[in-house]
Amino acid sequence: MGLEAPHCLFQGLLADTAQRKLCESCRVKGLSICGGFAVDHAEELAGITQRVSCTAGSTLFTEGDQADYFYTVTNGVVQFSKYLLSGRRQILGFLLKGDFLGLAVQDQYSYTAEATTNCNLCQFNKKQFERLMSTYPTLEHTLFNAVSNELMEVENRMVALGHQLAEKRLAAFLTWYWDRMQYLSPTSETSVTLPMTRRDIADYLCLSIEAVSRAFTKLRTQNIIALGDPHNVRILNLEKLQDLAES
Amino acid sequence: MGLEAPHCLFQGLLADTAQRKLCESCRVKGLSICGGFAVDHAEELAGITQRVSCTAGSTLFTEGDQADYFYTVTNGVVQFSKYLLSGRRQILGFLLKGDFLGLAVQDQYSYTAEATTNCNLCQFNKKQFERLMSTYPTLEHTLFNAVSNELMEVENRMVALGHQLAEKRLAAFLTWYWDRMQYLSPTSETSVTLPMTRRDIADYLCLSIEAVSRAFTKLRTQNIIALGDPHNVRILNLEKLQDLAES
DNA sequence: CGCCGGTTTGATTAAAGTCAAACGATGTGG
């Protein structure tokens, strides 16, 4: 499912050569798993790749679905999350340009993936991707590193969620997002556009919407950030924000 | 370091043939990464393996140490954790017989590993192990699956820690430990011996010692468990305990 | 016996959740 879902546009399988051209000129090559691999094996990778577009709010796949595809994000933001029996949602992560979607997946997806913004992805057939992995150990090695990094990040986040105040969790989230954005497109601008809602941030930080809102207000009254509209954050004191996040 | 640490007994490198015999007869083979691999490549694995003993409370390695070794636990319980600036500790996991220690490690260890009980481990030289991985992709594949599983588990645990009451977290911990023990040595006994202290459990569940103790009392007054001494838990109503853990 | 560490229990406090209301931007229909 996922691609057949109402708001999800599926651009269809391109001819291999056309797809290869796309891969060759892809701007996220240096960021994603394709990077080192695609150089040597462009055709094989292009052969199992198709490009996919998703509109903000649409679902790529749902926890429990048959896991037929892996993805890399080429544009926009994707969130993946688990829903609890209580109806609560835990967002496990936000994926940006170059990130791989499909780690820690077995036969079924163990989480739901939704488009936070309109976004583009490269879709790989899982079976074919796995065949490619067993043929080219470098590819599996790359992915192995990706899982390892993800594991480290989740472990760090767990520590933060368990022991830090709302204000610090928000500070950590803002600096994380700021850093990622700076890495993807460096700028001297100090304002960040947060594509996600307060609810999304709350579900990511294990807080209520109200607690997130109050944390924003707290940072604002300390002149660490300024808020235009809720999605537009100006960082007035990056150092203080980072200190808060790390302490 | 680690092996030179005060309470850590190091049994020394065995002759390759002796080590191979040990590996061949090893009771955790079926559980650990050695399993499928050691059958075909016993000598290579034995060649980089040495057996290590650790007394309860001793430190195998500390976060930030040069990461020179990987391990598998052959006996006893090992915990790995991160220490915060505030002095607080977050235990990331307990490792039992067959578990691999050293996932998500780069040049330096990203966590501290301590012996919860007296324990035995197989120690692999990291560099040699990595060379073995690049020679035999099956080995990397096995480890890849291990990291993936670990990632899934941590993600599940994060959800629980973020949203569940102390009582439920404890119930989840007890059922997890019960299940693992049942898997390792099935028995019709309904009592579990917890090798870790209340502080350890607290640091694992992101709670205070007092909160853990109160959670135990709550389960006791509901006749779900009975406590002999603090380390001896009789499960009176497994179903209820599991329900509580899952809800 | 008294000390000591780990554990339990009690009283108080702090943080975040919940419920409720107000706010502000956006979009629709009269």
Place this chain on the structure above:
DNA sequence: CCACATCGTTTGACTTTAATCAAACCGGCG
């Protein structure tokens, strides 16, 4: 063009949960 409804956000009042501080308890050991 304005009244109105809507959705996401903010703010306030109150409640719940677990942290903190403090004291009692218990078993082992010198």
